[in-house]
Amino acid sequence: EMTESVLTALYGNATSLNLTCKKLKAVPTCVSTIANLSVLLLNNNSIGGLPAKLRALRHLAELNLGNNALNEVPAVLGHLESLKKLYLFSNQITAVPPDVMGGLSRLRHLSVLDNKLEEVPVELGHLTELTEINLTCNNLSWLPPQLYQCKDLTKLHVARNKLTRLPEVVQWVSYITKTLTLHFRELGHWQNSKSWTWLETSCETNMELQLHCMTRDNYSVQFHLLPLRKLYYEGNRFVRCEPMSSVQDVEVLTLKELAARFVLQEDRKQSSLVHMMLPHYPTLTALLDNCSCCAFCQKPFLGTWLECVHFINLKKDMKMKSSRTIPVRALLCSHKCFNMAGYSYYGVATR
Ligand SMILES: [Zn+2]
Secondary structure, eight states: OHHHHHHHHHHTTOSEEEOTTSOOSSOOGGGGGOTTOOEEEOOSSOOOOOOGGGGGOTTOOEEEOOSSOOSSOOGGGGGOTTOOEEEOOSSOOOOOOHHHHHTOTTOOEEEOOSSOOSOOOGGGGGOTTOOEEEOOSSOOSOOOGGGGGOTTOOEEEOOSSSOOOSHHHHHHHTTOOSOOEEEOTTOOOOOOHHHHHHHHHHOOSOEEEEOOOOTTOSSBOSGGGSOEEEEEOTTOOOOOOOOOOOOOOOOOOOHHHHHHHHHHHHHTOTTOHHHHHGGGOHHHHHHHTTOEEOTTTOOEESSOSEEEEEEEEHHHHHOOSOOOEEEEEEEEOOHHHHTOSSOOOEEOOOO
């Protein structure tokens, strides 16, 4: 049956060949002689590699190798210069060789979903025609900042990886002017306030944000300040709005905290000596990068005094269709701010 499809394609001078689900362990070498082939579907087989002769397919624009037995990205792909769509999902791929990337300059759509990638080569940033990258379900703990060079990127899927911090992506989110889909499923500590502020101020797009299953947190970050087009937040175990009274004791701040607050406050003034001198103290600057801003008085602080939530109504506050209420994180600087009247921040109780 497989031979039949290949022969029909060969003698019919076909432009597409479908060898899906043919129990193939290897690609028949005669496939490389179908000179006009532009679409080749090899998904759902047991293919472990590709023959070097396949480089003869000069017009191949779409190649589907999904659900096979590849351990690495086949080197021959680097010679398929017409490729626009490459599907490598559900294999056992551990690495993407940088030299393969070099030949894929016209690639627009790349799916490496469900593999074992620990790293993405920085060369991926050279593929400037990319519009969609799917890296879901891998072991990535880092993304190359060079991706900001992919100016047409509209969808980036990075869910179910080992990414724990926002900065890696935030840096180039700001360069992208179209819709960007960020799936942050199971993203751990993405509360670094500086990167979040960056996202708030630089995100001019109507982006789509997916905040699924943030298992560590029982509230979400300040998403309501972003110009979102869509928001997904399924599978979160958020705190519920069930007010109960509690007593917060006054706390004496450490000398380090008091000094940090003074320096941070001074750093906000352009004319301050502290502001001018701070760049000369990189370790101090790095330490102060973890600072936050009080939700009530807007003053900076280093150590959080109290982590609170306030409740956002999607219909009322964001003009979305859903009338659900979502808890959003807010940090307060002091006992004084917590006890001020006229706002609705709640401390989080655990039972
Ligand atoms: Zn305050």
